[in-house]
Each structure stands twice: as C-alpha cells, then as structure tokens.
Amino acid sequence: MGLENLFLGFQQALTYQNLFYATVGIMLGTIIGVLPGLGGANGVAILLPLTLRMPPTSAIILLTSIYWGALFGGAITSVLFNIPGEPWSVATTFDGYPLARQGKSGQALTGAFTSSFVGALFATVLITLFAPLLADVALRFGPPEIFAIQFLTFSAFVGLGGGNPLKTVVSIMIGFILATVGLDIVTGQLRMTFGITGLMQGFDFIIAVIGLFGIGEIMLSVEEGLTFKGVQSKMNLRVVLDTWQILPRYWRTFVRSCLIGFWMGFKPGGATPASFMSYSFAKRFSKNPQQFGKGELEGVVAPETAAHAAGVAAILPMITLGIPGSPTAAVMLGGLIIWGLQPGPLLFTEKPDFVWGLIASMYTGNVLGVLIVLAFVPFFAAILRIPFAMLTPLIVVLCAIGSYAVHNSMLDIWYMLIFGAVGYVFKKLDYPLAPLVLALVLGDMAENALRQSLIMSQGSLTIFVDRPIAGVITAVALLFFLMPIIGPWWRRLRGLPIAAPTPREI
Amino acid sequence: MRAADYITAFVLMALGGIVLVDAMRLGIGWGTDGPRSGFFPFWLALIMIVTCAVIFVQTFWRGSREVFVTREQLGPVLKVILPAAAMALLTHFVGLYVAAALYTGSYMRWVGRHSWVSVVAVALAISVISFLIFELWFLVPMPKGPVESWLGY
Numbered sequence: 001m002g003l004e005n006l007f008l009g010f011q012q013a014l015t016y017q018n019l020f021y022a023t024v025g026i027m028l029g030t031i032i033g034v035l036p037g038l039g040g041a042n043g044v045a046i047l048l049p050l051t052l053r054m055p056p057t058s059a060i061i062l063l064t065s066i067y068w069g070a071l072f073g074g075a076i077t078s079v080l081f082n083i084p085g086e087p088w089s090v091a092t093t094f095d096g097y098p099l100a101r102q103g104k105s106g107q108a109l110t111g112a113f114t115s116s117f118v119g120a121l122f123a124t125v126l127i128t129l130f131a132p133l134l135a136d137v138a139l140r141f142g143p144p145e146i147f148a149i150q151f152l153t154f155s156a157f158v159g160l161g162g163g164n165p166l167k168t169v170v171s172i173m174i175g176f177i178l179a180t181v182g183l184d185i186v187t188g189q190l191r192m193t194f195g196i197t198g199l200m201q202g203f204d205f206i207i208a209v210i211g212l213f214g215i216g217e218i219m220l221s222v223e224e225g226l227t228f229k230g231v232q233s234k235m236n237l238r239v240v241l242d243t244w245q246i247l248p249r250y251w252r253t254f255v256r257s258c259l260i261g262f263w264m265g266f267k268p269g270g271a272t273p274a275s276f277m278s279y280s281f282a283k284r285f286s287k288n289p290q291q292f293g294k295g296e297l298e299g300v301v302a303p304e305t306a307a308h309a310a311g312v313a314a315i316l317p318m319i320t321l322g323i324p325g326s327p328t329a330a331v332m333l334g335g336l337i338i339w340g341l342q343p344g345p346l347l348f349t350e351k352p353d354f355v356w357g358l359i360a361s362m363y364t365g366n367v368l369g370v371l372i373v374l375a376f377v378p379f380f381a382a383i384l385r386i387p388f389a390m391l392t393p394l395i396v397v398l399c400a401i402g403s404y405a406v407h408n409s410m411l412d413i414w415y416m417l418i419f420g421a422v423g424y425v426f427k428k429l430d431y432p433l434a435p436l437v438l439a440l441v442l443g444d445m446a447e448n449a450l451r452q453s454l455i456m457s458q459g460s461l462t463i464f465v466d467r468p469i470a471g472v473i474t475a476v477a478l479l480f481f482l483m484p485i486i487g488p489w490w491r492r493l494r495g496l497p498i499a500a501p502t503p504r505e506i
Numbered sequence: 507m508r509a510a511d512y513i514t515a516f517v518l519m520a521l522g523g524i525v526l527v528d529a530m531r532l533g534i535g536w537g538t539d540g541p542r543s544g545f546f547p548f549w550l551a552l553i554m555i556v557t558c559a560v561i562f563v564q565t566f567w568r569g570s571r572e573v574f575v576t577r578e579q580l581g582p583v584l585k586v587i588l589p590a591a592a593m594a595l596l597t598h599f600v601g602l603y604v605a606a607a608l609y610t611g612s613y614m615r616w617v618g619r620h621s622w623v624s625v626v627a628v629a630l631a632i633s634v635i636s637f638l639i640f641e642l643w644f645l646v647p648m649p650k651g652p653v654e655s656w657l658g659y
Contacts, residue, residue: 050644164559173554176527180547189543192528215590222582223575389618390628393610396590397632404602405646413594421587428574429507429514447546449586455540 006128009356012057013364021054021062022361026369029069030376034077035384038395038421040070041327041437042214046402048335056339057357063335064315064358065365065448067328068120071311072373075112075304076380079105081207083384088271091279095292095299095328103115106239107246108300109377115248115254115301117370119308122258123265124362127316133347134320138345143452144339148473150446151464152480153323156267157435159480167431175436178203186451198411203442207403209331211416212433214399216423218392235377243297250301252351253282257302259308266317278306312362319355320345323442327434330441508569515558515565522558525551586619601651607633 012018032043044063051059074105077095092112099108141149159166181192182202193199257278282302283292291379294300314325315332322344324330336343347355373380403416423433439446455465464474522657525547532544575583593609611629620628640646641659650659 049646053645159569164561164564165625166557167563169557170554170561173522173550173557174518175518176550177522177547177554180550184543186540187537187543189532191532191543191547192525194528215587219583219586222586223579387618387620389614389620390610392586392617393606393613394632396593397584397606397610397636400590400594400597400606401602401636401640401646401648404648405640408647410594410598413597415588417591417594420590424583425510425514429511431514449539459536459541 005356006354006360009358009360010364012093012353012357013061013360018058018061018357018361019364019368021058022065022227022365022368023372025062025065026069026072026365026372027376028078029071030073030369030373030380031069031186031383032066033070033073034380035391035395038398039213039217039328040062040067042210042217042332042399043070044328044335045209046398048206048331048338049402049405051335052338056336056341056351057354059335059339060332060354060358061361061365063332064361065369067311067332068362068365068369069373070328071120071308072116072369073115073380074307075116076109076373076377077384078298078301079108079112079379081384086185088275088311089303090272091275091303092300092307094303095294095373098293098295099297099300102295104295105418106235107243107297109235110240110243110374111247111297111300112304113370113373115257115304116255116308119258119261119305120308120312120366120369121363122139123262123309123312124359124366126262127312127362128359131316131320131355134316135345135348138321139349141345141469142467143449143456144467144470145473146451147446147449148470148477149321149323150442150449151475152443152473153267153317154435154439155477155480157438159483160267161432161435162273163430163432165484168435171426171431171433171436174441175439176443176446177275177442178208178436179440180447185444186448194215201407201409201411203415203420203440204406204412205437206236206331206334206406207415208419208440209327209437210399210403211419212423212426214395215329215416215420216427218395219420219424222388222392235374241372246297247301250298252285253298253302254305256281256285257305258309261306262313265310265313271307271314271326274310275303278302289430313359313360318343319347319358322330322445324438327437330438334441336444380397384460430466507572507574508565510574511565511569512562515562519555519558519562522551522555526555582617585613589613597649599651601654602648602651603633603637604651606636 013022028047029040029043031192032038044066047066048063051062054062074084074160075092075096077083078089078092079100082093082097084090084093096108099105152447154172157172158165161168177192179202182190182200184191190200260278260281261271261274264277265271279299279302282298283289286292286296286298288296311326314329316325318324318329318333322333322342324333333343341347341351341354375506400413400414403412404410425431453463463470465471525526529544529548529551532547533543534548535541535542589609593605596605596608607629610632611625613626614628615622640648
C-alpha cells in the first residue's frame with residue numbers, strides 16, 4: 001500500500017515546477033546555512049510569506065528544500081572556516097577544519113555531504129515506512145492522548161535537552177503564556193491584553209522565530225567581532241571519486257550514526273545531541289581514537305550522518321502527530337496552517353497527494369542537494385567573504401520584511417526587535433529558545449486538548465493515567481521530567497563520574 | 507552573569523504575577539462548560555513563578571561569576587539594534603525600502619568604513635532587489651512612502 005502512494009508522491013515531486021522549487025530552495029537554504037545569524041528556522045520563517053500564493057505541495061517542497069540546504073550549508077562553514085553555521089555542525093568542526101588545514105578540504109567536504117546524504121536517505125526511508133503506521137495509530141487519539149503527547153514533547157526538552165532543566169521549564173511556560181495572549185476562542189474573552197489594542201492580535205510565533213533566532217543571533221555574532229579566516233576549498237571530480245572509494249570503509253559508523261540520528265531526531269531537540277553522541281561513539285569504537293580531533297575523516301562522517309538523519313526525522317512527528325520535532329519543523333507546521341491544511345494524522349487520508357508529495361520530495365530534494373552542494377562549494381564559500389558590515393544590515397532588513405509580511409503589520413517589526421533583544425539575553429543566560437517557540441506554536445492545541453480532556457473526566461487529572469495509551473505516554477513523560485534528578489543520583493549510586501554538562505540544542 | 511540572572515528571574519516573576527492577576531479576573535475554576543479562561547494561564551504562571559524562585563536561589567549558590575557583557579562587546583551589539591530600531595521608526599514615515607537603504611548605507615559607512623561608492627551602490631541594490639522580489643515577483647506588499655508613490659507604486 002505504501003509503494004503506490006509513494007509513486008503518486010513522485011508524480012508530484014518530479015514535475016518541472018516542483019523540481020525548480022526544490023533547486024531554488026536548496027540554493028537559498030545552503031546560503032542561509034552558510035550565513036551566520038540566518039539558520040534554518042528563521043530562514044524558513046522569513047520566506048514563509050512568499051509561499052502564500054503557491055499550491056501547498058510546491059510551497060512545502062520549497063520550504064523543506066530550504067531546510068535540507070541549511071543542513072548542508074552548516075557543513076561548509078564548519079570545514080572551511082571552523083565556524084559552525086548551525087549548532088549541529090559544531091562536532092563537524094572537530095575533524096573537518098584540521099582536514100582542511102592539511103589541504104584535504106575537498107575530502108572533508110565530500111565526506112560531509114555524502115554522510116549527510118546517507119543519513120537523510122536513511123531517515124527518509126524510515127519515514128516512508130513508519131509515517132503511515134504512526135498516522136494510523138494517531139487517528140485513534142483523543143484529547144487526553146494528544147495532551148499526553150504534548151506533555152512528552154516538552155518533557156523531552158527538560159530531560160534530554162541539556163543545560164539547566166529549570167530554565168527549560170521557564171522557557172516552555174513563557175511560550176505557553178505568550179500563546180494565551182489575545183482572544184480565547186473557546187469563551188470569546190480577551191486574555192492578558194489589559195485593554196492594549198496591540199496585544200489583541202496575540203503573538204505570532206513566526207515573528208518570535210525571526211526575532212529570537214534571527215536578530216538575537218546577529219547580536220550574538222557581532223559581539224564576538226566577525227572575522228572569517230577561511231581555507232580555500234579544493235574541489236574537483238577526482239577528489240570526490242577518491243573520497244567515495246574510502247567512505248565504504250566506515251560503513252559501521254554510517255549505520256550507527258544513522259540509528260542514533262533517527263532515534264534522537266524524532267524526539268524534539270535531537271539534531272545537536274545526536275551529532276555529539278555519534279561523534280563520541282565513533283571515537284570510542286575507532287581503531288585509532290587518538291587521530292580524532294586531528295583530521296580523521298570518520299570524525300566528519302559520524303556527526304554529519306547523525307545530524308541529517310535527526311534533521312529529517314524531525315519531520316515525522318510533524319506530519320503524523322501535528323507536533324514538530326524542531327523549531328524549523330514548527331515553522332513548517334505553521335505554514336501548513338496558513339495554507340489551510342490541518343496538520344496531523346488526517347493529512348494522510350484527506351490530503352494524500354500533499355503528504356506523499358512531501359515524502360517523495362525528501363528523496364528528490366536530498367539527491368539534488370548533494371549534487372548542488374558538491375558542484376557549487378566555491379560559490380557558497382565565497383559568500384562568507386562578503387564583508388560583515390554589508391551582511392549584517394542585509395539580514396536585519398530581510399528579517400524586518402519577513403516579519404511585516406506575515407500580517408502586514410508594522411507592530412510586528414517592533415515585536416521582532418523586542419524578541420531579538422530577549423533572544424540575545426536568553427541565549428547568554430542559557431534559557432533555551434527552541435522549547436519557547438514550540439510552546440508558542442502548540443499553545444492553543446495543548447490548551448484545547450487539556451480543556452476537552454478535563455471536560456471528559458469532569459475535572460479529574462486521572463484521565464491522563466487511566467487510559468492505556470495516554471497512561472504510557474504520561475509515564476514516559478514523567479520519567480523524562482525526573483531525568484535531571486534521577487540521572488546524577490543513579491550515577492553516584494553506581495560510582496560513575498558526573499556527566500559533563502551537555503550543550504544546548506539551539 | 508549573576509546580576510543578569512537575578513534581574514531576568516525577577517522580571518519573569520513580575521510578569522508571571524501580572525498573568526496571575528489577569529487569570530484570577532477571568533476565573534481559574536470550573537465554568538458552566540469546563541475550565542474557565544483563566545485556568546490554563548493561572549497554572550502556567552504559577553509554575554513559572556515557582557521555577558524562577560528556585561533559579562533565583564540556585565543563582566545565589568552557584569551563579570556564574572563571568573561578566574554578562576563587556577563594554578567592548580556591548581558597543582557592536584548596540585550599533586546593530588539601535589539603528590535597526592531607528593529603521594523601524596523611519597519605516598512609518600518613508601516606507602520600508604527607503605528606510606532599509608538608509609539603514610544599510612549608514613551601517614556600512616559607520617561600522618564597516620566602506621567607500622561612499624560601495625555604500626550607495628549596495629544600499630540601493632538591496633532596496634531595489636528586495637522591491638523587485640517581494641513587491642513585483644511574489645506580490646507581498648511592504649509599507650511604502652512618498653518615494654514609492656512618486657515612482658507610481
């Protein structure tokens with residue numbers, strides 16, 4: 001049953017128009033991934049208004065292609081400039097940059113792109129197989145299950161997200177509170193507006209994404225004083241073919257990293273920890289671990305494979321459950337709503353051409369992506385040679401245009417600037433931004449699910465434990481919430497050293 | 507870092523307090539057909555306030571002693587955000603494209619010390635290209651001012 005649907009999808013994805021959008025998306029996305037301060041999430045957010053007049057399938061193909069491009073772009077800056085364009089490419093710099101310094105930048109980049117492609121392809125195959133099954137299960141979910149899933153999503157941030165778990169909780173609460181501002185659609189009352197007209201439209205998460213990730217990131221990067229000292233890329237067909245002959249040697253690393261990436265990725269906050277975890281596993285199982293950090297190709301393969309597998313896997317909960325696994329997926333979910341589609345399991349029965357077009361485009365997009373980045377590396381690397389005094393205002397202007405375009409409202413540009421300042425402070429103080437954005441996106445849905453569940457149970461919270469599926473999900477969620485408390489205690493009990501603090505996802 | 511942590515936790519607690527007050531006004535209990543409007547925000551704000559209080563105590567015990575932002579760091583940051591705010595203000599009067607050109611040009615001249623020729627060229631290019639892409643190609647209207655109406659848009 002899956003195959004003919006996929007075939008149907010390819011008929012969508014392989015039209016000239018959609019291949020064109022995929023190519024444009026990959027090019028734009030790679031540029032976005034290369035530029036500091038323009039990550040996947042806010043890149044997609046800025047371009048979202050442009051898709052309003054497109055057919056939904058083309059629109060989602062454009063946006064997902066931008067996402068794939070951004071994933072590829074991060075590797076270019078990591079290898080050539082030792083600057084991780086995205087948080088999940090930090091681990092790529094460990095061995096990618098030393099390789100480039102030794103004059104093997106072509107090998108490192110080919111290795112990185114090929115690994116990304118393998119990771120993405122693996123995750124796409126798994127999505128093709130599992131998405132329909134998961135959607136079938138999700139169709140039977142009632143409000144208590146939906147709320148339990150949301151609870152699980154946010155507990156994963158607290159338990160697995162790294163950093164200070166208390167600050168993660170605060171970020172989630174801020175996101176939910178911002179989501180309640182404005183009209184309560186159930187009772188028709190205005191909430192938290194205090195008679196201020198500007199607050200009545202509420203806070204749009206797209207503005208929050210552009211401000212927090214775009215403006216906030218720019219402020220952080222100018223603070224460090226931007227200077228790019230890059231290594232020239234040496235790319236030609238010979239290097240690519242030679243590297244492809246070496247790569248099959250690392251098949252164990254590929255398999256391991258794919259599995260780690262997918263497993264971490266379909267839960268929220270996955271790509272960055274997945275890349276680090278995969279790197280340290282590769283080092284541990286390697287025959288020559290002392291070479292890691294000095295320019296070992298395997299050290300590029302491992303994090304890139306895992307990061308891409310995780311990045312693609314983040315799409316799975318978005319299309320099946322309507323819950324995004326990453327801020328970028330959250331923006332795309334917002335896109336679905338804007339195009340008039342209801343995200344969640346019903347998509348598979350009501351809009352099969354859209355869903356399967358999207359899944360098929362994940363294959364075509366990644367094939368196109370790896371070819372485009374391999375061919376145009378020098379061009380993308382040249383972007384970082386643009387003086388930063390030109391880039392910075394350009395990015396700010398793009399952010400302003402993107403914010404205004406959402407509602408044609410000047411107020412949104414001001415909100416964007418405020419969110420930017422907040423993002424800057426939060427990032428410095430280790431308050432995570434991704435859970436805040438996700439809470440803002442999912443706020444209404446979570447509140448409705450909670451309300452309906454409580455109505456079903458006459459106000460008793462036991463409904464989240466009594467029903468079998470909801471009960472299991474709630475139990476796992478509670479376990480995640482307790483992880484920051486149990487983890488250190490468990491380690492002490494077994495006499496293990498205290499774990500190093502894990503870096504934050506975005 | 508500590509001072510910034512204290513201030514942030516305090517501001518968030520204060521905001522949480524405001525939410526609590528409004529939630530009480532809306533009613534936090536059971537209405538005729540389920541939880542009332544204030545129910546969800548009330549619990550959110552309460553959890554936030556309690557967590558912030560714990561963070562407050564945590565900062566006291568083991569807050570980082572690093573400096574939140576040095577004078578050398580703050581300068582470039584303000585040079586981005588204040589002119590950006592000026593651009594937003596200017597947009598109200600002259601439209602986005604003109605404001606964007608002025609912002610880009612002044613930033614390039616002031617911070618990057620580029621030559622006047624490249625300043626004018628890049629500032630105009632950014633405005634004209636974004637006008638072509640957004641206004642004409644994708645039909646996304648931006649705020650416009652006297653210059654655009656003089657040009658007939």
